[in-house]
Amino acid sequence: MKHSITYITALLFLILGTSEMKAQDHHSDQHDYVVLSKNIKQLKPILMTATSLAEEDGENYGEFKVIFCGKTVSDMKNNADFTMLLKQAKLQNVKVSACGLSLNKFNINPDQLPELLEVVDNGILYGFQLKKNGFISLTI
Template sequence: MKKLILGVFLLTLAFSNALIAQTSTHEHHSHNYVVLTKKIPQLQPIILTAEALAEEDGESFGDFQAIICGKTVQELTDKEMMKSFIEKAEEAHVKIVVCGFSLKKFKVNKEDIPEELEVVDNGILHDFQLQKKGYLSIEL
Protein backbone atom coordinates (compact mmCIF):
# COMPACT_ATOMS: atom_id res chain seq x y z
CA MET A 1 0.00 0.00 0.00
CA LYS A 2 2.85 2.37 0.86
CA LYS A 3 4.46 1.62 -2.52
CA LEU A 4 1.20 2.43 -4.28
CA ILE A 5 0.81 5.76 -2.45
CA LEU A 6 4.47 6.60 -3.07
CA GLY A 7 4.07 5.69 -6.77
CA VAL A 8 0.97 7.86 -7.15
CA PHE A 9 2.74 10.72 -5.36
CA LEU A 10 5.79 10.48 -7.62
CA LEU A 11 3.61 10.26 -10.72
CA THR A 12 1.64 13.35 -9.62
CA LEU A 13 4.88 15.21 -8.89
CA ALA A 14 6.33 14.34 -12.32
CA PHE A 15 3.11 15.38 -14.05
CA SER A 16 2.96 18.72 -12.23
CA ASN A 17 6.63 19.42 -13.07
CA ALA A 18 5.88 18.72 -16.74
CA LEU A 19 2.97 21.17 -16.65
CA ILE A 20 5.11 23.83 -14.98
CA ALA A 21 7.85 23.37 -17.60
CA GLN A 22 5.29 23.57 -20.42
CA THR A 23 3.72 26.74 -18.96
CA SER A 24 7.15 28.30 -18.49
CA THR A 25 8.07 27.56 -22.11
CA HIS A 26 4.79 29.04 -23.29
CA GLU A 27 5.39 32.25 -21.33
CA HIS A 28 8.70 32.81 -23.16
CA HIS A 29 7.21 32.30 -26.62
CA SER A 30 8.55 34.88 -29.03
CA HIS A 31 6.46 36.66 -31.62
CA ASN A 32 7.88 36.42 -35.15
CA TYR A 33 6.69 38.44 -38.14
CA VAL A 34 7.08 38.42 -41.91
CA VAL A 35 5.84 40.99 -44.44
CA LEU A 36 5.84 40.40 -48.20
CA THR A 37 5.97 43.59 -50.24
CA LYS A 38 6.21 44.54 -53.90
CA LYS A 39 7.10 48.20 -53.27
CA ILE A 40 10.35 49.41 -51.73
CA PRO A 41 8.84 52.63 -50.25
CA GLN A 42 6.65 50.38 -48.07
CA LEU A 43 9.79 49.48 -46.14
CA GLN A 44 9.36 52.73 -44.17
CA PRO A 45 5.97 51.83 -42.61
CA ILE A 46 7.10 48.20 -42.27
CA ILE A 47 10.09 49.30 -40.19
CA LEU A 48 7.90 51.63 -38.10
CA THR A 49 5.55 48.71 -37.49
CA ALA A 50 8.46 46.51 -36.40
CA GLU A 51 9.56 49.20 -33.94
CA ALA A 52 6.05 49.48 -32.49
CA LEU A 53 5.71 45.71 -32.19
CA ALA A 54 9.13 45.43 -30.54
CA GLU A 55 8.04 47.97 -27.93
CA GLU A 56 4.69 46.25 -27.45
CA ASP A 57 6.11 42.71 -27.32
CA GLY A 58 9.09 43.53 -25.10
CA GLU A 59 11.19 40.42 -24.51
CA SER A 60 8.73 38.38 -26.57
CA PHE A 61 9.71 40.21 -29.79
CA GLY A 62 11.46 37.71 -32.02
CA ASP A 63 12.37 37.78 -35.69
CA PHE A 64 10.99 40.30 -38.19
CA GLN A 65 11.57 39.84 -41.92
CA ALA A 66 10.52 42.00 -44.87
CA ILE A 67 10.54 40.11 -48.17
CA ILE A 68 10.80 42.10 -51.40
CA CYS A 69 9.37 40.44 -54.53
CA GLY A 70 8.35 41.49 -58.02
CA LYS A 71 9.58 44.07 -60.49
CA THR A 72 10.58 46.48 -57.72
CA VAL A 73 13.76 44.41 -57.20
CA GLN A 74 15.18 46.46 -60.09
CA GLU A 75 15.24 49.47 -57.73
CA LEU A 76 17.45 47.62 -55.25
CA THR A 77 20.47 48.47 -57.40
CA ASP A 78 20.14 52.11 -56.25
CA LYS A 79 22.44 51.60 -53.28
CA GLU A 80 22.20 55.24 -52.19
CA MET A 81 18.41 55.04 -51.91
CA MET A 82 18.62 51.69 -50.12
CA LYS A 83 21.22 52.93 -47.63
CA SER A 84 18.71 54.70 -45.35
CA PHE A 85 16.27 51.77 -45.49
CA ILE A 86 19.04 49.35 -44.58
CA GLU A 87 20.25 51.51 -41.67
CA LYS A 88 16.73 51.91 -40.27
CA ALA A 89 16.02 48.21 -40.73
CA GLU A 90 19.19 47.23 -38.87
CA GLU A 91 18.32 49.57 -35.99
CA ALA A 92 14.83 48.04 -35.78
CA HIS A 93 16.18 44.46 -36.08
CA VAL A 94 14.37 43.93 -39.38
CA LYS A 95 15.95 41.56 -41.90
CA ILE A 96 15.37 42.59 -45.51
CA VAL A 97 15.07 39.55 -47.76
CA VAL A 98 15.01 39.58 -51.57
CA CYS A 99 13.28 37.07 -53.84
CA GLY A 100 15.90 35.40 -56.05
CA PHE A 101 13.22 34.32 -58.50
CA SER A 102 12.31 38.01 -59.01
CA LEU A 103 15.97 38.92 -59.46
CA LYS A 104 16.27 36.32 -62.25
CA LYS A 105 12.96 37.23 -63.89
CA PHE A 106 13.81 40.94 -64.06
CA LYS A 107 17.49 40.34 -64.90
CA VAL A 108 18.98 41.93 -61.78
CA ASN A 109 22.46 40.72 -60.88
CA LYS A 110 22.71 39.72 -57.23
CA GLU A 111 26.09 41.48 -57.11
CA ASP A 112 24.40 44.82 -57.96
CA ILE A 113 22.23 44.94 -54.83
CA PRO A 114 23.49 45.90 -51.35
CA GLU A 115 25.31 43.06 -49.61
CA GLU A 116 23.27 43.59 -46.41
CA LEU A 117 20.22 42.15 -48.15
CA GLU A 118 19.65 38.41 -47.91
CA VAL A 119 18.62 36.67 -51.13
CA VAL A 120 16.43 33.56 -50.99
CA ASP A 121 15.62 31.37 -53.99
CA ASN A 122 11.87 32.04 -53.86
CA GLY A 123 10.42 34.82 -51.70
CA ILE A 124 6.87 33.47 -51.73
CA LEU A 125 8.05 30.00 -50.71
CA HIS A 126 10.20 31.57 -47.99
CA ASP A 127 7.12 33.41 -46.70
CA PHE A 128 5.09 30.19 -46.56
CA GLN A 129 7.93 28.36 -44.81
CA LEU A 130 8.04 31.06 -42.14
CA GLN A 131 4.26 30.89 -41.74
CA LYS A 132 4.55 27.13 -41.19
CA LYS A 133 6.98 27.94 -38.35
CA GLY A 134 4.34 30.16 -36.75
CA TYR A 135 5.32 33.59 -38.08
CA LEU A 136 2.51 36.12 -38.33
CA SER A 137 2.33 37.22 -41.95
CA ILE A 138 0.87 39.97 -44.11
CA GLU A 139 1.28 40.89 -47.77
CA LEU A 140 1.33 44.51 -48.90
Protein backbone atom coordinates in the same frame (compact mmCIF):
# COMPACT_ATOMS: atom_id res chain seq x y z
CA MET B 1 -22.44 1.64 -12.92
CA LYS B 2 -22.43 5.09 -11.36
CA HIS B 3 -18.72 4.77 -10.55
CA SER B 4 -17.95 3.57 -14.09
CA ILE B 5 -19.43 6.73 -15.59
CA THR B 6 -17.41 8.85 -13.14
CA TYR B 7 -14.20 7.00 -14.00
CA ILE B 8 -14.83 7.24 -17.75
CA THR B 9 -15.60 10.96 -17.48
CA ALA B 10 -12.48 11.58 -15.41
CA LEU B 11 -10.39 9.61 -17.90
CA LEU B 12 -11.78 11.63 -20.83
CA PHE B 13 -11.02 14.91 -19.07
CA LEU B 14 -7.51 13.70 -18.31
CA ILE B 15 -6.88 12.65 -21.93
CA LEU B 16 -8.41 15.77 -23.48
CA GLY B 17 -6.75 18.08 -20.99
CA THR B 18 -3.32 16.54 -21.57
CA SER B 19 -3.58 16.69 -25.36
CA GLU B 20 -4.60 20.35 -25.17
CA MET B 21 -1.58 21.08 -22.98
CA LYS B 22 0.72 19.42 -25.49
CA ALA B 23 -0.67 21.58 -28.30
CA GLN B 24 -0.06 24.68 -26.19
CA ASP B 25 3.50 23.61 -25.46
CA HIS B 26 4.07 23.56 -29.20
CA HIS B 27 3.47 27.33 -29.48
CA SER B 28 5.95 29.85 -28.18
CA ASP B 29 5.13 33.11 -26.47
CA GLN B 30 7.58 34.77 -28.85
CA HIS B 31 6.05 36.83 -31.67
CA ASP B 32 7.86 36.53 -35.01
CA TYR B 33 6.77 38.58 -38.03
CA VAL B 34 7.22 38.42 -41.79
CA VAL B 35 6.03 40.95 -44.38
CA LEU B 36 5.92 40.05 -48.06
CA SER B 37 5.83 43.17 -50.24
CA LYS B 38 5.91 44.13 -53.90
CA ASN B 39 6.98 47.72 -53.22
CA ILE B 40 10.29 48.80 -51.65
CA LYS B 41 8.71 52.16 -50.79
CA GLN B 42 6.88 50.29 -48.05
CA LEU B 43 10.11 49.63 -46.14
CA LYS B 44 9.93 52.86 -44.10
CA PRO B 45 6.40 52.20 -42.73
CA ILE B 46 7.33 48.54 -42.21
CA LEU B 47 10.27 49.61 -40.03
CA MET B 48 7.98 51.96 -38.09
CA THR B 49 5.64 49.04 -37.54
CA ALA B 50 8.52 46.83 -36.38
CA THR B 51 9.47 49.49 -33.82
CA SER B 52 5.91 49.69 -32.50
CA LEU B 53 5.56 45.91 -32.30
CA ALA B 54 8.89 45.60 -30.48
CA GLU B 55 7.68 48.10 -27.87
CA GLU B 56 4.27 46.45 -27.64
CA ASP B 57 5.60 42.87 -27.41
CA GLY B 58 8.46 43.62 -25.02
CA GLU B 59 10.31 40.43 -24.12
CA ASN B 60 8.01 38.43 -26.41
CA TYR B 61 9.26 40.24 -29.52
CA GLY B 62 11.13 37.80 -31.74
CA GLU B 63 12.28 38.08 -35.33
CA PHE B 64 11.05 40.48 -37.98
CA LYS B 65 11.67 39.71 -41.65
CA VAL B 66 10.75 41.51 -44.86
CA ILE B 67 10.72 39.87 -48.29
CA PHE B 68 10.48 41.90 -51.49
CA CYS B 69 9.22 40.17 -54.62
CA GLY B 70 8.25 41.25 -58.10
CA LYS B 71 9.27 44.16 -60.29
CA THR B 72 10.26 46.27 -57.28
CA VAL B 73 13.60 44.43 -57.17
CA SER B 74 14.57 46.58 -60.18
CA ASP B 75 14.42 49.64 -57.91
CA MET B 76 16.90 48.26 -55.38
CA LYS B 77 20.17 48.79 -57.20
CA ASN B 78 21.89 52.16 -56.87
CA ASN B 79 19.11 53.42 -54.61
CA ALA B 80 20.57 55.58 -51.82
CA ASP B 81 17.24 55.95 -49.96
CA PHE B 82 16.69 52.20 -49.95
CA THR B 83 20.27 51.58 -48.78
CA MET B 84 19.76 54.05 -45.92
CA LEU B 85 16.60 52.20 -44.87
CA LEU B 86 18.48 48.89 -45.01
CA LYS B 87 20.99 50.34 -42.53
CA GLN B 88 18.09 51.35 -40.28
CA ALA B 89 16.64 47.85 -40.63
CA LYS B 90 19.95 46.34 -39.53
CA LEU B 91 19.98 48.56 -36.43
CA GLN B 92 16.48 47.29 -35.63
CA ASN B 93 17.45 43.64 -36.29
CA VAL B 94 14.98 43.50 -39.16
CA LYS B 95 16.18 41.18 -41.92
CA VAL B 96 15.35 42.32 -45.44
CA SER B 97 15.42 39.90 -48.36
CA ALA B 98 14.93 39.99 -52.11
CA CYS B 99 13.33 37.14 -54.04
CA GLY B 100 15.82 35.34 -56.26
CA LEU B 101 13.11 34.35 -58.75
CA SER B 102 12.21 38.03 -59.17
CA LEU B 103 15.86 38.95 -59.61
CA ASN B 104 16.18 36.34 -62.35
CA LYS B 105 12.98 37.43 -64.06
CA PHE B 106 14.09 41.06 -64.24
CA ASN B 107 17.74 40.25 -65.03
CA ILE B 108 19.13 41.75 -61.84
CA ASN B 109 22.52 40.47 -60.75
CA PRO B 110 22.58 40.03 -56.95
CA ASP B 111 26.04 41.66 -56.96
CA GLN B 112 24.35 44.91 -58.02
CA LEU B 113 22.27 45.00 -54.83
CA PRO B 114 23.21 46.60 -51.50
CA GLU B 115 25.34 44.34 -49.28
CA LEU B 116 22.84 44.48 -46.41
CA LEU B 117 20.20 42.80 -48.55
CA GLU B 118 19.86 39.03 -48.32
CA VAL B 119 18.73 37.05 -51.38
CA VAL B 120 16.41 34.06 -50.94
CA ASP B 121 15.81 31.60 -53.76
CA ASN B 122 12.02 31.90 -53.78
CA GLY B 123 10.47 34.67 -51.70
CA ILE B 124 6.95 33.27 -51.76
CA LEU B 125 8.11 29.81 -50.67
CA TYR B 126 10.29 31.37 -47.96
CA GLY B 127 7.27 33.32 -46.68
CA PHE B 128 5.18 30.14 -46.48
CA GLN B 129 7.99 28.30 -44.69
CA LEU B 130 8.21 31.09 -42.11
CA LYS B 131 4.43 31.04 -41.66
CA LYS B 132 4.54 27.27 -41.09
CA ASN B 133 7.15 27.93 -38.41
CA GLY B 134 4.81 30.25 -36.55
CA PHE B 135 5.60 33.65 -38.04
CA ILE B 136 2.74 36.12 -38.19
CA SER B 137 2.56 37.12 -41.85
CA LEU B 138 1.27 40.07 -43.83
CA THR B 139 1.32 40.64 -47.57
CA ILE B 140 1.20 44.21 -48.83
